[in-house]
Amino acid sequence: MIFQNKLITWYLIHKRDLPWRHTNDAYVIWLSEIILQQTRVEQGLPYFNKFLENFPTVTDFAAASEAKVLKLWQGLGYYSRGRNMHNTAQIVVNNYNGIFPTLHDDLIKLKGIGEYTAAAISSFSSGEARAVVDGNVFRVLARYYGIDTPINSPEGKKQFFKLANELLYTEDPALYNQAIMEFGAIQCKPKSPDCSICPLNIECYALKNNAVGQLPVKLAKAEKKHRYFNYLVSTVDDKILVRERQAGDIWQHLYDFPCIETTGFSTEEDETLEFTVKSNFGGETEITFISYKKHVLTHQIIHVRFFALKNYIFNFNKQKELNWVSFNTLDELPQPNVIRNFIEENF
């Protein structure tokens, strides 16, 4: 138990004071865990406070509209987390009488809760003996034990999951889980950790073998795709033409503008753009360039051009997803950051 004891001892001295560590309410822990998926603590903290303020209980959460949830989520990214939370809150109210489950086997069935989150909520709220395996745990174990199996391969996931559960300190799973994650976040951090002050530096495989910078191993990611969005901006009086994005692409159920996607911004492709604009909005339609923005996502780089749309004919029957909204209404609708920023810069 040397490994576990040292981690816990380190944790009790160095842990940050974070609000979700003061509760064992599964609902509150769920809020924090979903928000913190692929998200740094400092980035997620204001969102955690905002959600808890707006939805003190899971019943409050379930009663809200999906748009309200996504509006609160705006700017945090990975919006399926918000949609899944909305669904899960309603399942908890309808099937669990509004009492948030605390057992792994119940939690894992809920949308947006996978192995990591089920282990986190169950151990933190009910003390269930489930080891968390997140990015921090991968890194600490890979370095300490010198495991070079890629952490994003199926074998790697199985191997690390098995080891993590063997190491779990079953006398206090919650404490141990918090300890190893905090240790990974603060001491055994991704880049240039200060191993001279690490309590595990004597036994650490990576430090002994000068491999701290090489572990953990990760399989190469797919190359980012380039996409070219031509947004058509149209305002009449205090209203603006918006589109609700649908399933099958990024930013599902968020709002942007009518958009014509092309394969590039070359002269030839711009002729295609103009042709498409006129066939959709009438032959007299004119577009004038406003601004360009590059927007980078995990798997795509989106080149965004904004155009002012003029002299067009608008057919609601052909363009069902489009809608006129006032700027006041728009402020209540969830939007991707690139749209939000454009609106704030131009209106």
Next chain:
DNA sequence: AATCCGGGGGG
């Protein structure tokens, strides 16, 4: 097994 899903901070 591979790909998709955001946005921001830090080296």
Next chain:
DNA sequence: CCCCCAGGATT
């Protein structure tokens, strides 16, 4: 510029 972040769902 590149990497990573209290991952999960879909194909």
